[in-house]
Amino acid sequence: MSCKIAIDGPAGSGKTTVAKKLAEKLGYYYLDTGAMYRIVGLYLHSKGITPEDEITLSMLEDIDLKFIEGKFFFLGKEAGDEIRTPDAGKYASLYARHPVVRKYLTSLQKKIAQSGNIVVEGRDIGTVVIPDAEVKIFLEASPEARARRRFEELKAKGLNVEYSEILNEILLRDKQDSERDIAPLKPAEDAFIIDTTNLSVSEVIEKILEVVKIKCR
Ligand SMILES: Nc1ncnc2c1ncn2[C@@H]1O[C@H](COP(=O)(O)OP(=O)(O)O)[C@@H](O)[C@H]1O
Numbered sequence: 001m002s003c004k005i006a007i008d009g010p011a012g013s014g015k016t017t018v019a020k021k022l023a024e025k026l027g028y029y030y031l032d033t034g035a036m037y038r039i040v041g042l043y044l045h046s047k048g049i050t051p052e053d054e055i056t057l058s059m060l061e062d063i064d065l066k067f068i069e070g071k072f073f074f075l076g077k078e079a080g081d082e083i084r085t086p087d088a089g090k091y092a093s094l095y096a097r098h099p100v101v102r103k104y105l106t107s108l109q110k111k112i113a114q115s116g117n118i119v120v121e122g123r124d125i126g127t128v129v130i131p132d133a134e135v136k137i138f139l140e141a142s143p144e145a146r147a148r149r150r151f152e153e154l155k156a157k158g159l160n161v162e163y164s165e166i167l168n169e170i171l172l173r174d175k176q177d178s179e180r181d182i183a184p185l186k187p188a189e190d191a192f193i194i195d196t197t198n199l200s201v202s203e204v205i206e207k208i209l210e211v212v213k214i215k216c217r
């Protein structure tokens with residue numbers, strides 16, 4: 001029996017860290033849907049196209065977005081740290097509200113999610129991308145904890161960031177992602193909600209594994 005695990009939640013709640021470790025532990029595929037929105041957001045911004053402009057399918061196909069052996073490629077090159085900057089997250093969230101962007105990326109994500117046992121992380125996985133997922137997890141944490149984590153993460157990568165700026169960026173994306181009309185950030189009705197504010201990564205993974213043992217027998 002194939003088992004699909006959806007992990008949703010706001011920025012800094014621990015989705016990527018937990019999803020990657022979980023997929024490795026279970027021997028499942030892993031899909032970071034946020035990376036796809038980051039690639040699209042950076043590309044459209046670089047072309048001077050705003051989220052208010054008409055965005056066509058052919059514009060998005062010009063990105064030549066590919067997912068090969070767990071890695072993303074666009075414009076013929078592998079996606080690197082350039083998609084992990086605060087600006088990339090800002091543009092991802094801005095263009096993620098556009099119906100053509102959502103339709104295009106959701107269609108790709110649904111196809112990839114059919115690969116077999118997989119952990120998929122994002123904002124609308126349990127509600128839209130794989131609503132039939134056997135396991136649905138919604139991670140949350142205080143904005144301050146999430147900003148602190150992201151601040152430490154970016155600082156460790158050598159980026160010159162201010163905690164207050166990161167907190168404001170996270171609060172803005174929380175609002176944009178949860179208040180948009182299409183596929184807003186919210187827990188699926190059958191999602192298990194885990195507050196990670198005072199939990200270690202291992203403790204979060206242990207909680208998820210308890211659900212997996214029951215739902216993915
Ligand atoms: N439960 C946790 N406790 C402490 N730090 C965490 C926890 N979960 C994730 N982190 C750290 O916080 C940062 C952001 O985590 P990440 O998995 O990228 O969050 P998201 O994908 O939800 O934005 C990373 O440096 C990660 O190591």
Ligand SMILES: Nc1ccn([C@H]2C[C@H](O)[C@@H](COP(=O)(O)OP(=O)(O)O)O2)c(=O)n1
Pocket residue numbers: 009010011012013015016033034035037038089092093096121122123124125173177
């Ligand atoms: N399934 C998804 C994944 C990401 N997005 C949008 C909204 C998010 O703010 C941005 C960036 O997502 P990403 O998961 O990479 O960001 P964080 O790692 O949580 O900071 O993309 C989305 O709308 N739907």
